[in-house]
Amino acid sequence: MMARIKGLALSRDARAPRSTEAVVEPFAWLAGAHKDQLALCDSLEAIADNLPDIDREICAYAARMLGPLLRELHAGEEGLVFAWIERWHSADASLAAMLEQLKYEHCEDECYAEELTEMLARLGAADASVNAETAGYMLRGFFTNVRRHIVFERECLRGLLSRHGSERPGTLPA
Numbered sequence: 001m002m003a004r005i006k007g008l009a010l011s012r013d014a015r016a017p018r019s020t021e022a023v024v025e026p027f028a029w030l031a032g033a034h035k036d037q038l039a040l041c042d043s044l045e046a047i048a049d050n051l052p053d054i055d056r057e058i059c060a061y062a063a064r065m066l067g068p069l070l071r072e073l074h075a076g077e078e079g080l081v082f083a084w085i086e087r088w089h090s091a092d093a094s095l096a097a098m099l100e101q102l103k104y105e106h107c108e109d110e111c112y113a114e115e116l117t118e119m120l121a122r123l124g125a126a127d128a129s130v131n132a133e134t135a136g137y138m139l140r141g142f143f144t145n146v147r148r149h150i151v152f153e154r155e156c157l158r159g160l161l162s163r164h165g166s167e168r169p170g171t172l173p174a
């Protein structure tokens with residue numbers, strides 16, 4: 001079962017860095033965090049694609065993992081990557097608005113994840129009142145948002161580096 005729910009566990013490199021840990025290169029860390037989030041999206045898409053068939057064990061596991069996983073990755077993005085950007089590019093006037101927008105989207109996705117968690121827990125508990133069409137709609141809405149956010153975040157940071165690349169080199173995820 002683990003191979004099918006690989007996206008519902010943090011990769012070793014994408015855990016939010018602790019203050020006592022060595023700070024890795026921020027964009028390399030971000031690449032791992034995005035990879036984990038895309039794997040999570042793939043796992044949720046697989047659940048949606050199989051509906052109305054439901055693997056209760058996977059849904060229950062997804063319900064337990066989704067919120068903590070997303071919050072930890074977002075905390076790492078904001079605490080490591082965004083903080084690094086603010087430190088090195090504080091003179092860029094467009095920076096604050098860009099980071100605020102990205103943080104707002106994190107918040108939106110975490111709120112959405114709470115609703116999805118409840119629905120996944122009901123699927124995991126074989127709650128017959130869950131409408132498969134609604135569940136599919138919610139799942140697809142969530143992973144579409146997360147994928148779009150990642151594309152937007154990469155574009156924002158790529159634009160930032162193209163403006164300031166010579167001041168502080170960095171490498172964005174492919």
Ligand SMILES: [Fe+2]
Nearest residue numbers: 077102106153
């Ligand atoms: Fe993000």
